[in-house]
Amino acid sequence: MKIVYFIDHLRPDGTQFVLHQLVQGLNVRGHAQTVICLNDSWDELFKQKLVDGGAQVRIVGKLALASGYGWWTTLAFLRQERFDVAVTLLFASDVVGRTLAHAARIPWIVTSIQTRDEFYASWQRWLVRRTMHWADSVILNSIHVRDFAISEEGAPADRIVVIPNGISVEKYISTVPKLTLRAQLNLPTDCILLGSIGRLVPQKGFDILLQALAQLRRRDLFLCIAGVGREEQNLRAQARELGLQARVVFMGYRRDVPALMHCLDLYVHASRFEGMPIVILEAMASGCPIVATAVDGTRELIQDARDGWLVPPEDPLALANAIQSALDDPNEARRRSAAALQRVSDYFDTNKVLDAWERVFQGRVIEFHNSPSSV
Structure with missing residues (x-):
């Protein structure tokens, strides 16, 4: 054909x-x-x-x-x-x-x-x-x-x-040490590292994620954002206004997503709308715990309280609370990330x-x- x-x-x-x-x-x-x-x-x-x-x-x-x-x-x-x-x-x-x-x-x-x-x-x-x-x-x-x-x-x-x-799950098996990204970004080795990946456009809700991070008020909590787009300068300005410039790293476009996922403590996806986001599949295949907004195809990938944490879109407080819940219970985060890995292997x-x-x-x-x- x-x-x-x-x-x-x-x-x-x-x-x-x-x-x-x-x-x-x-x-x-x-x-x-x-x-x-x-x-x-x-x-x-x-x-x-x-x-x-x-x-x-x-x-x-x-x-x-x-x-x-x-x-x-x-x-x-x-x-x-x-x-x-x-x-x-x-x-x-x-x-x-x-x-x-x-x-x-x-x-x-x-x-x-x-x-x-x-x-x-x-x-x-x-x-x-x-x-x-x-x-x-x-x-x-x-x-x-x-x-x-x-x-x-x-x-x-x-x-x-x-x-x-x-997604091909086998491509997301990584032996990269968990502290690798922290060393690359000159972050404290004992910090908690959140990550989010996507085009820097309004659809992806990075502004909501920054608002949520500001509400957590934890000095040991850092966020790395991978991606490029027209909203980058606005997001950098927002981070400064919220007093987050020391805890938010804009990494630009990255080709090493499997390695990045294995270095994170939590992947956060704050989109306003989606189709079926590839990056959520990548986080699932990497065994990384996930907090995401309950929009469109994300709801078909992640089942709340089973495979990750889902929150309403456009709600920084709900997003902050879900992030805190995931960080407060590492055993539950591991259980949900294992369930997500099994789900993506079985059905996607x-x-x-x-x-x-x-x-x-x-x-x-x-x-x-x-x-x-x-x-």
Whole structure:
């Protein structure tokens, strides 16, 4: 089968993680794959990972699209290659990719909605809805995104398939000593270390996390934040205003997530909304205790009081209380993190996820059951 993926950019974010997982896994199963990046924005190492995984990578670029040249050359390429399946990921790719795939008469068009994006402008929502009817299947990574996909993005209810994100647990086994990150960051060896990873954008709720940290008032408690984004300067200013500048470390983008997770005492995820967050899967696979907001796909991953601690979004006090509860009872934290590791191993294995995607590509649209209980 020949598969072409459209994606907005190739910076290594969560959706790109899913793309790489598909490319790598489906290459082993004998599928020929091409990735078309619409924006001329990419991480060279990530691009090379796609190539090493077996994909051809083509960069179109903003100027080429704006001039019309990129549309025509990409359309000609699609018609020449005669792909069996087109997959669109993220806003621009949904609009441009569905349009081009339809014009090229690709037999099966699949759109993947990876998050409940509440920040789309009205014109973006209009374009997404206007092109949605060309999608033969709409893959959601969380059942909690379904109503949003239907009402806001115009997804036909009878074409929706829920396939959760998956992870290879064996890749998160680490022998890195727990004090390694503290030494790298020049932190006290006996400090309690919280961590949070993600794009520094309003969706991820880092401002709420800083407010929660300020309420804990513990001098032995430090927070490391890994990620980049447009909110970084605002978050640094907030940390200073809250008197936290000595206890919050902005680490920038990190590629060593498994090692980071093994150095933390607690992983905290304060998102306002999500799809199914890859980083929660990574924390579960690493055996790191988790406190998170009870939003969207996070609720399918973490069962409160069993696999971690869940709190309402936008509630710094509840978040602070949950963090304190996790730190006050290390035995309970270990019990819940062990349960989370078992859960991710049992229900979110990469091979099961790849099986489900393959069935959709073959036109056999089925529901994916990732758990014995419906969340």
